[in-house]
Amino acid sequence: MIRTLLLIIDGLGDRPAESLGGRTPLEAAQTPNLDHLAGLGATGLMDTLSPGLALGSDVAHSLLFGYPLEAIPKRSVFETVGEGLEVSPQDVVTLAKFVTVRPAADRYEILQGGETYDEEDAKLLAEAVASFEAEGLAFSFVYTGKSRGSLFIRGGASEDVCDSDPIYPGLPVIRVEPLAEASEPVRATRTARALNAYIRWTAARLDVHAVNRRRREQGLLPANILVTKWAGRRRPLQPFSERYGMRGAMIEAAPLYVGLATELGMTPVRIPRDPDPAVEIAAKLREADRLFREGYGFVHVHTKAADEAAHHKRPDLKARAIEAIDRGLDRLVREMLPRGDLLVIVTGDHATPSVGRMIHSGESVPILMAGGYVLRDQTARFHEREAMGGGLGQIRGTDLMPVVLNLTDRMHWFRHRMAAVFVPHIPDVVTPLAPEG
Incomplete structure (x- = not known):
């Protein structure tokens, strides 16, 4: 049976950069391994959801794995x-x-945010704002590290409220409001009022905290408010193995991907990041090879190196990160793919622009497929411009898993129902009809 390796280079897509002579970072990078894979297979462009939409990694990955938008919990979950x-x-x-x-x-002006505070200071401050009650709702803040944590709201809260964290610089703390489309407007309004009260309370309590008094005396900025984003509620999702008839694994240590794998019923495998993306990706490919030998049919390997470089707004830095990732692909090109039982897919979950002010952007991302039953096209390099003429054409993220099932000889005949719940793969087991009821 053909197995699938999905390598997602987070934030791979980009815009042409003047500093790179009008090329994208991927186009400017020297990527012999990726180019070799492109030459063995087919390339194209992919819109994860729709042209021009800038997605977060949580939504993008869920869509790539074939889960409908309305079923996906918020990233906080x-x-x-x-x-x-x-x-x-x-x-x-x-x-x-x-x-x-x-x-x-009339506002709280944000001067600084992010992973900028001493860890011990942040832990002490987190204890000071750990519990709060308002509007009959109970708030519990659990610190998880790097100046951030998870805020639980219990007692009948609504998830249909907006964020208070503006994310973009130059904007103040946002007043939390119920969403216009809230399913329960009264509950959402109560939640918004209570959350605003909590945020104001954290500001009053943290501003006079001994830790922040000391920080000011030392010439350091105080960490004097908590801001929130992505209110959500956990909801059941159909397990990946049930949906596609194969065991899946996800190799990445970041909590988002560990949680995503857990919620989708995939096996999360934590391989820590390495300062050298080549070392990190090589270690993840070794682990993927082991998982395939254990019987996994689908392994997702993830790297954040290109995305993080792009956030510095340095096209050259992103190009170097992509080159480092490419150096880590030797095992894939020389050992894994030549065995003949592997479909390799390389793409990004979204574009992360290294120019302009956007955090993520809506450009199409390049995608390549090699191995399996892929029909080879004429492309010889892997980048956005070359992919415009590739044999895969322009696909959507929601097309990915049907294409995987087809190219690995697993796709079931569309609309042929063999069970109460439709699954797109050829089933290994069906419920037999007994001769006597």
Whole structure:
């Protein structure tokens, strides 16, 4: 049986950069291994959801794995589960982080945010804002590291509220409001009021905390408010193995992907990041090879190196990160693919622009497929411009898993129902009809 290796280079797609002579970082990078794979297979472009839409990795990955948009929980759920915290179906959970603000008459002006505070200081501050009650709702903040954590809201809260974290620089802390499309407007309004009260309370409590008094005396910025984003509720998802008839694994240590794998019923495998992306990706491919020998049919290997480089708004830095990733692909090119029982897919979950002000952007991402029953095209390099003429054409992220099933000889005849719940793969087991009822 043909197995599938899906290598997602997070944030792979990009825009042409003037500093690179009008090329994208992938186009400018020297990538002999990726080019070799492109020459063995076919390339194309992919819109994970729809042209122009900038997606987060949580939504993008869920769509790539074939789960409908309306079924996907918010990123807060995946990250909280990935941190090893228990989330009940009744909980509403948001992600929360410390930032530095300056109160004004009508706003909290954000001066600094992110992973910028001493870890021990952040732990002490987290204890000071761990518990709160308002509007009959109970708030519990659990610190997870790097100046952030998960905020649980219990007692009948709604997930249909907006974020208070603006993410983009230059904007103040946002007033939490119920979503216009909230399914229960009264509950959402109560949750928004209570969450605003909690955020104001954290500002008042943290601003006078001994840790922040000391930080000011040392000339350091205080971590004097918590801001929130991505309120969500856990919901059941059909297991990957049931959906596609093969065991799946995900190799990445970041909590988002550990949680995503857990929620999809895939096996999470934590391979820690390495300062050298080549070393990291080589280690992940060794682990993927082991998982295939154990009988896994689908392994997702993930790397954040290109995405993180792009966030620095340095096209040259992103090109170097891609080159390092390419150096780590020797095992895949020289040992794994030549065995003849592997479909290799390389793509990005979304574009991360190394130019402009956007965090993620809506450009199509390049995709290549080699092995399996892939019909080879004429492309010889792997980058956005070359992929425009590739044999895969322009596909959507939701097309990926049907294409995987087809190219690995697993796809079931469409609309032929062999069970109460439709599955797209050829089943190994069916419910037989007994001669006597």
